[in-house]
Amino acid sequence: MRRRDILIKLPLVVIAPLSAERVSAQSVELKETDPEALAVSYHANAKKVDPAKNPKFRPGQNCQSCGLFVPQPDSPLGGCQLFYGKDVAAAGWCNVWEAIQNK
Secondary structure, three states: OOHHHHHHHHHHHHHHHHHHHHHOOOOOEOOOOOOOHHHOOOOOOHHOOOOOOOOOOOOOOOHHHOOOEEEOOOEEEEEEEOOOOOOEEEEEOOOOOOOOOOO
C-alpha cells in the first residue's frame, strides 16, 4: 500500500470506531448536582427556578423552548448542545437559555 493510500484511509480508521461508540452509547440524564449543571444553574423543573437567584430567568422559558435543546420523540428528555452525552429535562432551565432562531 502506498503512503498516499494510507493517508487517505487513515481518517476512516480513526473516525469509524468513534462513530459506532457514539451511536451505541446511552445518554444519561444530567443531574442538578453535576458540576456542569451547577455551573449554569440547571434546574430539571423550570417552575422551581427562583428568579431572585437567577435574574436571567423569564416565566415560560424552559429547555424545550431553548435553541440548544434537541428533542427526543416520546420522551420528557432531550439532548443539549452544552452537555455532550447527557440529556436534560424538556421542562428544565439553565442560565444559558437562548431563544430559538427562526431560519
